[in-house]
Amino acid sequence: MTEPLIAKTVRDVPSIDLYTSGHRTCAGCGAALGYRLLLKAAGLNTVILGPTGCMYVANGHQFLSSPYSVPWYHTQLGAGGAAGVGTAAAFRILMMKGKRQKEDVNVIVYGGDGGTGDMGLSGLSMAMGYDYKRFLYVLYDNESYANTGIQASSMTPWGASTTFTPAGRVKKVGNARMKKNVALIIAAHPGVRYVATATLHPPLDFFNKAKKALEANGPSFIHLLVPCPKGWFTDPKYTLDLSRKALETGLWVSWEYENGEFELSYVPKPRKHVKEYLRMQKRFQHLTEDKIEEIERATAKEWGYWKEMNERKKIILPWAAPP
């Protein structure tokens, strides 16, 4: 296996874009930026499967234009894992039988938090059990069912106001479920060769992780946090700042898990108070100072576990009492 080409500076990133114009995503869309970086990392010999979600609805266009310069096929909301397996299986057998020339073809699924962490979890789990090479599932997590109008998913953070969990006079908190950690669930699959989390900052981080994932010699998974101006009620110009603040406040943890070893990609030193991230977003504006402090306490407790994992290079389940 060749050593993955890791970009050390932005100059190492291909200037060509394979995710181009022809979509109608919102201004400041984090998921669209993720798509752009992902396809830069993957290159032309790639097939993308897109489960229903923002990146299906917003990337299709009224005038039949397509933003993809590589083959792309929609798959049903819960079908990302199965679509990836079917596609990868076809390439492998057609090459084995001599029905298609032999070469490396990347099969990538780019699915949202609802389609992946809720409806598609079973199929994703199945897919991570098989041994297809150059098969990467990227979960782009904008923390809600955003294109249907911001309904909470199992990956919406505690305290966020969404259309299914609006903050009100009686239910003051908004979403009362804790955010599910899908990457840790995927790490529990013995066949998976590479699991990572990332966000849009720093930009080379996700690019390099996608490269490593594709070279991992087996199924791989990246959980990508993507700020969503529409769902988080933020100004489009703050998308990348939100990614950075998520890391600096420790509310997003960037890590890699490969060959049984865990490593944090970023350790905030010192960790900033969570309010620096939460107060940028109107979805949390109803939270009182007490509630913000409870989130801060829970985050501090969780970080004890993340640091322990980093020292021991092993996954343990981080836990803090719900606020």
Next chain:
Amino acid sequence: MSASKKASKSVMKTLPKKFMWTGTRAIAEAVKLADVDVIAAYPIRPYTGVMNSLAKMLADGEFTAEIIGADSEHSQFEIAKHASAVGARTFVGSSGVGLAYASEPIIVTALGQLPVVAMAGCRSLDDPGNFGMEWNDVLGFRDHGWLMAWAKDAQEALDMTLVAYKVSENQKVLLPSFVAVDGAAITHISVAVEPPTKDGVARFLPPYKPIHPLDPIYGPVTKAQHIAPSLIGPELRRVIDQAMKNASGVIEEAWETYADIIGREYPAFLEQDHTGDAEIVLVTMGAYAKDAMYAAAKLREQGIKVGVVRIRYFRPFPKKELSKAVAKAKAVGVLDFSYSFGSADDSSVLFNEVRSALYDSVSKPLLMDFMFVGGREPAIEHFERSVKLLKKSIEKGKTEKLVWWPTLRGEDA
């Protein structure tokens, strides 16, 4: 070895080789002969045997394919769909609620114009959990662009599977196919089956050549993107409509080619038994058509002019052929293993389809629906009695009671 034994052995060698195979095993042999590339499996009775057989064949190296045990029927049909989109020949299948669980990928497979072939082992839908045979599991997809072939036995199931690939992969069609076989009666009953030769199948069914595969070698195809309905919505529906219309001719041609190359002949759409002079015609599909023919033969000995029509394709539905086959009949009875609660006359799916197909016919025979629902197996007497009820209607010149549930305890028994 004695001379006579030797002689009989050499005679046996000249005869085509037959095997005692269940319907599921026979279909597995067809999948092997078709050199299928990707197989997606998930267990549910009574179809599962086909996947058991295929897994063993692959484990023993009888042929090469990817076989994937999925986490659900939904994933199973998605796997087949996406493998087909790349250009692989695929096989999948299910039964009963398994098909219901897979309904979303089943529907989009047809809309994606992907020539997936699926075996359906017909089974009652839950609740209650019921291993009995009904057609509603497959017929739930009658409106969604799948071709639907109904076999009468294991031999025909094998032949139909090969023809299904031929028809589905035809560029004028490119629609998926269900090969429906009645649960237990076909799936689990061993009969003598004569498989075609490998060479014959290779001549009949060349490898699948997709027009627009999802493969970077062929350039960046964007498939099934979100669209504005006002822009091409109706046009996309018409594409499937046209493909289904094209299928009729392609099916006919395929069975002729099959007879030429493989040497076994079938009528394309309808098997007709003594319909020429029949006053009464029983119309049905699947395995129980044989029982109906047996019952009809007995009744003909008693002087009742009764024939049987076995429909081989529910989609595309052979309207013209059916009208012709029953043109001289005074009464038509549908032996039906489906139901459609609240439909016109509270009847069933096949009956409504038959009635709709015969609406324009000049002869307008009397119609009756005999619903064998709930999975309780009918006996020959039930079919005989159905004929006698049809005869009574002819004598009275009208149908006093349209819908009968012959296997139900109580009023119709």
